[in-house]
Structure formats: structure tokens, C-alpha cells
Amino acid sequence: MRRELSYGATALKKRATVKLIAWSVPEILPTAVYGIAVARATDSFLGGHAWQGIAWLGGLVATACLGSAGARQVYGRLGELVEPVRDDLVRRVVGGALRSGDDGAVARLNRQVEIVRDTFAGLVLVLRSFAVTLFGVLTGLLSLAPIVAAFVVPPFLVGFALSLAVLGMAADRVRASLTADEDLAASAGMVFGGVRDVTAAGTEEYAEWLVGQPIEAHASAERALAKVAALRTLCFAVGGWLPLLILLAAGPWLVGRGVSTGTLLGGLTYVLIGLQPALNTVMNALGDSGLRYVITLGRILDASTRVERPRRIDELKGYQVRLRGLTFAYGPKADPVLDKLELTIPEGEHLAVVGPSGIGKSTLAGLMCGMLRPTGGRLLLGGSPPTEVTVDRLARTRVLIPQEAYVFTGTVRDNLNYLLPDATDDQLEQAVHTVGAAKLIDQIGGLYAEVKPGELSAGEKQLIALVRAYLSPAPLVVLDEATCFLDPEAERQAEEAFAKRDGTLIVIAHRISSALRARRILVLDGNQATLGTHASLMRTSRLYRDLHGSWTPSAQIQPAS
């Protein structure tokens, strides 16, 4: 909670805050003058000076106009405070999302940032007007009769302090309620999206229970909040009603000390029209907006605070890849995906990695490219662990093209020269031609046409990503099923283009034909690996034969050698 509050406090350290406070002065006037005007007017009317009374009331309207001008400026300045906060939050969400790849960020960007924007503005406004009202009422009371202020202000402050204490109690319950609400949406989404599956599995009771849990959690959090609401009302009684009763009880004594009827009425007016609404508003705002602000902002800050490990190595000796006892598991309790893998990929090698889906081929690609850290053993790229190499140096040494090709809204050129920003048009044209994307680029409308990613098929996107990678200055190319949506012929042309390119080519194969084109083949099976050529693997690996499609019922009874 401290982090969120200090975030808000830092956001207020601005010139706009000073202006906001300055413009609050005219805005206070009506509130401050209210009681005085009522008191003086009443006394004037009582004294028979009708026009004098009317004049006091006219003064009230005049100050209201002044206050209006103040209010106008106050909202304007509020924008100057709130908009930078929103900008900062958007920057954090976007930055955090791009570093973590968290899909939830898109929802955060729209909903959570707006919640913080609204609640922050609301809080600034309410807290300011609370302070303003308090200040106005205090000056008004003091100018009417200081002794009245002495009766009214202390119980009011006690009530306010009490309600702040209650607020702390409410925080956890509000958080529980919000969490239950989100859980409900998540599990309802899961179950309602899978009604067919629930019916087929006959797990209706379980599905109802699954959604029922957060429903009950939400209800009990709300019931707990009901008790807090009752307590809050009690605090309001202390802060809002007690001053009134005290003033009434002390009335005769005050009148005896020369306080006029008008002054007494003025005091009552201040309590009823000034203090009570102010207390009510500030309590509601803190209890609702305040807690939502803290909780939502906390979520955003949690998701966007990431510590990146420093990468220090900036010099590599070539781009040979060496795996020594390489082991990787997704968790301390999980079975390893890769277990003590030994492999050397010399510069200029053309290697295909094959194996059933989900066997760890992409994990291997991620490890070689420095995107995952081995949990055991060593992996060296050009003599250094790639996770220690600066992002820049890595990008100039190896290029990874994943299955899900990235094409963004922009010109074809922007998309193609992504990894080589100063590529000439000739270079681009040549790469397009070699990889086999010429027809596609013509279709889109040439290098300077706009690409709309939504209108491209998965295969077309892959072609663009392949041209981009082809242009990369990196000598080590890793194709991670990067051609899976291309037809076999297009796949052949693209792969051959990369094979002819200088440097190493590692193909995580989707089709067995990719393996046939490679010099060496690595077969991953469970957490075992076999390295060989097509001919040797056909003899030694049953899995490779299976993948190759030579499996026949008669082959099934042959012992696997």
C-alpha cells in the first residue's frame, strides 16, 4: 500500500498541484461564506433590515460565481496532473508486457489503467475539496465565533480519524471481493466455454462446483464488507451528528454568552451543509475509489516491475555452438525436457532437429539463442553462455525465426529491414527473390505498400519473417518450425536459400523433408537424443522411421534396435 500511495504522492509533485491549490481559494469562498451569509442575513431579517439580508444573500450568489471560475480552473489543472500519470502507466504496461510477453497486459492497458486514472482523479478532487471545505468551514466558524468552532471541530476530527481506521479493515475485504470477482469471471469463462466438454465428460457437478467456489467467496467477502459498512456509518455518526448535538446542547449557554441566533444557525448550517456532506463524500471516496486505486495500481506496478539480469559479454569467438551435459527443466519438480545433451555444431553446419511435438525442440532452440537459461550443464555460443551476452551482440550473431511469424502494421520495407535497418532496396529485392516471396510482395503492392497483418495468411506471414531473417547480419540461423504453414515446395525454396547463405543453419523440422535436406539430423525422443545422418538413423532409430512414415504393420513387430 505504501508503494501505491508514494506513487500517487510523487505524481503530485508538480507545478500543476500548486495551481490546483491556488485556484481552490476562490472555489472555497462559497463554502466559507455560506454560514456567515446565512447568519448575517438571518440577523438582518430578525432586526427588520430586509434589504440588508437580501444583500448578504446576493453576496452568496456572487461568491458562487467566483467559485465557479475557480472550479473551472481546478478541473483543468486536475487534467494536467492526471494525464501524465496515465501516460506513465501506459508506458509501464507496454514496457512490462514487451519484456514478459504477458497477454493479460492488453486488458490492463484498457481497463486497469482507466480505473487508476479515474480513481486517482477522484481522490485528488475529493481529498482537496475535503481539505478546502474543512478550511473554509474553519475560517467561517472562526470569523463567526471561535467558541462555536471549539465545539464543532474536535468531534468532527475524531469521527474522521475513526473512519480512517475502519478503512484499513475494509482494504483486505475489498481485495478479497475483487479477487473473487476475477476468479469468477475466469472460471465461468472456462466452464461456459467448455459446456460441450463438460457434457461429454459428464462432469456437470464438478463444473458447477468450480464456478460455485468463487461465487461463495465473493458472497462472504461482501457480507464481511456489509459489517464494515455498518461500522463506517457509526463513524459518520460521530463525525457528522455529534458536533450538531453538542452545539444544540450548548446553545443556551452560548446564547447566554452573547452569541446571536444567526450565529447559532450559521454554526448549524456549517455542520449540515459543509461538514456532513464533506465527511460523507471523503469516506465514500476513500472506501471505494481509494481502495480500488491502491489495488489496481498495485496490479499494474507488480506486472511492470521486472528486474533484468545484466548481460556483460560483448565479444564472441565465432558462432560455434557447444552443448556439454545440457539439461533443462521447467521447474524444480518437473521432469527435465532435455537431459545431459552433448552436441557440437561447428560453423557452417546444416542441422535438422526432429522429434514428436512437445518433445523439447523449441526449448532447445530457445536455449541456443540465449532466451532460456540451462538448469544444468553448459551451452556455449562462440565460447560464451548466450544468456550472458549483450542483446545487441546476440542479435548480430544469431537469428531465431519462430513458428508464429511476426508481421506488424507498417510498410513491407519496414517489416523486411527489421533486422538490417540500412538495407538497400536492391538487397531487399534480392532477398525477396531468393527466399521465394516475390509473388507475395507483388501481391501486397511492392516494398512501400502497407501491410495489414490481419489480411495475411499464416504462411504469408512466415514468408515475410523468412525474408527478414535472411537479411539479418547474423551468421547463425535457427528456423523453429518457421516454415510449417508453407506448402512443401515453398518450404524447399526457403530452406535452400538459407542453406546457401553463409553460416550455420539449424532447422527445427516440422516435416521430415527438412531432415532429408540437412547434413546431420538430431532426433529427440523423450529426453534422449540421437545424432546421425538420414541413412544411419533409418537403421538405428525406430522413432525416426516412424516420423519418416515408413512404419507399416509388419515393421511393428520388428524389434527396435
Added chain:
Amino acid sequence: MITFGEVAKRGRGWLPLIGFNALIGSGVTLALPTILGRSVDAIVAGSGYTRWLIVAAALIGLGIAASIVDAFAGAACVAETTAWLRHRLVRHVVRGGPEGTRDFETGDLVTRVSANATDAAQAGPAAVTAIAAIAPPVGSLVLLAIIDPWLAAAFFGGVLLVVLVLWTFAKRTADISLNYQETQGRIAALLSESLTGIRTITAAGTTEREEGRILGLLPELHRHGVVTWRILARSGAQAAVVGPLVLVAVLAVGGLQLVSGRITAGELFAASQYAVLGAGLGNLTGVLGELARAKAGVHRSAEVIAIESIPHGTLTIPAGPGQLSFDGVSVIADGNVLLDNVNLDLPGGVTVAVVGPSGAGKSVLAAVAARLRDPSTGQVSLDGVPLQAVSRHTLRSAVGCAFERPQLVGRTVGEAIDPHAVSPVRTLAAARATHAHDFVSRLPDGYFTSLRKAPMSGGERQRLGLARAWSARRLLVLDDATSSLDTATERQITRTLTEDRHHRTRLIVTHRPATAARADLVIWLDHGQIRAIAPHADLWHNPSYRDIFG
């Protein structure tokens, strides 16, 4: 069906309490200005003030007590009603089955259960408080008139003044918030676009470049945002001018009456308070708005409650090999004939492939066989018992169904396979048979890995979907359920399937000729009709059969 009254009645225990308290609250609010005024008059007069003070104190105490009870009862009533309604909604969705919920989007159903149910639960309290909320402003005006008719006239004069001011101030508000939301949407779109290529971006080290590209729109958002505040500033300024107008009007007229001695100082005070309360008439729109929201919520809930549950019989299936028969089965939806008079008699324990061009009715046939939808006419029986006559429990332990795109339901991967697993043995056996165990054991927490935190490929989902259906005792329906698997894994699973020790009947919708070749029989569907039932080898000579496989 469910009505507003039914939802309102749900808060039975609470409603009288809420109503009673609301009445007390209104009464106190109305009486207090008069009592306070009298107290002031008594203080000025110097006699009888103790009595008025006690009355005022008692009244305030009563009001406080009422509002404390009200704060608790209102929230508790809504909490309970919400939970009750939500449970009912969930039950109707779940029991409605795929056919019952066909017309609803998943997101829409979630909104109905999460947001609309809360609105609907307000029905009781909103109705009660609406009645109670009318009392203070209306009563205030009456009391104002009782103190002095001119005061009431001044009140309406003031209101007229307010309307006049608002009217002169009123300017057209631009569609500025729309622009703001639109820019926001474009930023979000750019971000999700970049997230689709997160692996490329991370590998290329272009995170900062992407950040710059997305945030390029931020200044525009900032500009639109600033304008929204300008509009707020305008309406804030209006409110500040308009606020005291009614009160000043009443005080001015009241003051003149005071000068002429027709009312007392206390009455003037009371009048000023009634003027403030009377202005609360404008807030009634808020109360009515809440009522309208509750009504809309009830309506949205009622549409879900109207979903009919799938009826099930009570019979069990006698021992048998899993013999599946279709007797004149037709399925017609929205005037389209999906299955046309299908007659089948499949011996138990065989593997049957279902093939045909897309739109031939393969999935409908599979759904009817697994009783995920009922035929419009005709009947499907398993070992001689019509599926509709079988009890739900018997049916689901006899028939399993796996899909092309399974939706996994559960908190953990293990629960998604079998939520009722008494021992992990069955889950493990199913996972091993469908080759799901290989990748599940590599997840951070194995079978206890949270489903939400385990992103899975299509093939991995399919394997879990298969494992879920694996425990079926007599009939296994696979609706294109291995299409995303690589050839090696698919081959291994089919091997397990063909060597099935349980001798279940297997109905396999497929696009792959190899799968059809390994089946004992092939059902060739075309336009909802059976074109042939024969082994694959016999059909392969037919060119139009070969065309199905491309």
C-alpha cells in the same frame, strides 16, 4: 423463467427490515429540520429547550441506528441474493449442454453471471428504497408549503432559475470521449500485435523499438485526455453556480416573511434545510436508474434460466460389447438437413472411421452418437438401449468423446483429465495411453500445474482431451481429435487404440487416409447421408472417395 418479483422475494428475510429502516430514515430526515428549528427557537426564547433537545437527540439517535442497520442489511441482502442467482444461472448453463447454450456467446454468459446477476440482485432493496426515497423530497416540499406557501413558490422559482442557467450554459459536447477510447483501442491493438511476435522481438533485441512504435500514439491519447477534462471543467463550473440558487431563493423569500413576522427564525432554518432536501428530487433519477438496471439484470438472467436442461432417463445399459445403432436418424437445424435418415448397425468392439468432405455431417454424427445433441427424428441406441433413456451417470461412464479443439476445464492439468480422480492411477493410465504424460511430467508442477499457467499447443490440448475421454467403457467417439498431432505421436496413439485391451467400440472422424486404412470399417458420409459403409481398401478404388483426402 424468473421474474423481478421472484428475485425481489428472495431477500424475504431482509426486505421488511430494509423497508422499515428506510421509512424510519425518511421520517427522521423530514422531522429533523423542524425539530432543530424548534430547538433554536426554544433556545432563543429561553424556555422549554431541554424537551426539544431530548427530542432532537432521540431523533438523531434513531436515524443513526436505522442507517447502521440499513447499511448492513442492504449489503447482506444483495450478497445473498447475488450468490443464489449466480448458482442458478451456472446450473442452467451447465445442464443446458451444448445445444441449450448454442445461441449464447461465452463472454456474454460470463457477463450475465458476473455483472448482470449483481444488478438483478438489487431488485428487492432497490424497489423498497425507491419508495422510501420519494418521501423526503416530496415531503419536504409539502412541509415547505405548510411553513409558508410563498416558500414553496420560491423553491420552484429557484428551480426555474437553475434550469435557465443550465440551458444558457448548455453547449454541445463533442464526441471527445469516443476519440479517447478509439486511440486507446489503437494502442491496445498495436500492443497485442507486438505480443504475437514476442519471441521474434525478444530474440532480435528490438523491445525498445517496439515500445517506441506503440507509444507513438501516446501524445495523441494525452491530447484527447486533456479535452475530456476541459469538458468536465465546464460542467463543474456550472454546478458551482447553480448549487446555491434554490437555497438563496428560499432564504430570501423566507427572510422577508421573517421581517414581516409570519415565520420564526427556527422556521427559516427549517425552510432552508427543506429546500436542500427538496433539491434531492433530482437524485430520484438515480434511484429510478438503479431500478431500471435491476430490471434489465433480471431480464438478462431470465434468458439464461429459460435454457432447458438436457433430460436424461433412468435406465442402465445391460452388459454388452458396445454395439451402436442408428435407427432412421435425421438432424435438422434451422431448416438445414444435417443428417438425413441415417441407419447404422455397428458391431461392438470395432474401429469405425467416419470420412467425408467438410460439411458432410461427420461431426453431427459424432455428436449424436455421444448424445451431445439429440436427433430430430429417429433413435440412437447402445447395446439395445436408446441413449435418451439412459441415466446421465451411466451414459457418461459408457461413452467418451474427444474433440478437435478440446476446451479443458479444471484448476490443474490433472483435474482437466479427471476431476474426480480418487487415485492418480487412472489419470496416469489415461495420460500414458494418450502420450500426454510425456509433456505433463515436464510442466513445472506436473499434474498439479495450474491450467491457466500452462500454455499448451493444439497437439498437447488434444492429447489431454483424449486422456479425458479415455476412461469410457463402451464407446469412444473421436471427432478429428488427433488432427494437430505430429505423425509419430498420432501413430503411437492409434497403435494404443487398435490394441485397445478394453475392446471398446471406436468411432473416429478423420481426414487422414492412414487412419481410415487402419479402421475395420469406414462410414462414408456425403450431404448428411451415408454413401457407403465398407473397409477402406474396398472404397479406395473409387476416385471420388480418394478425392475426400485431397
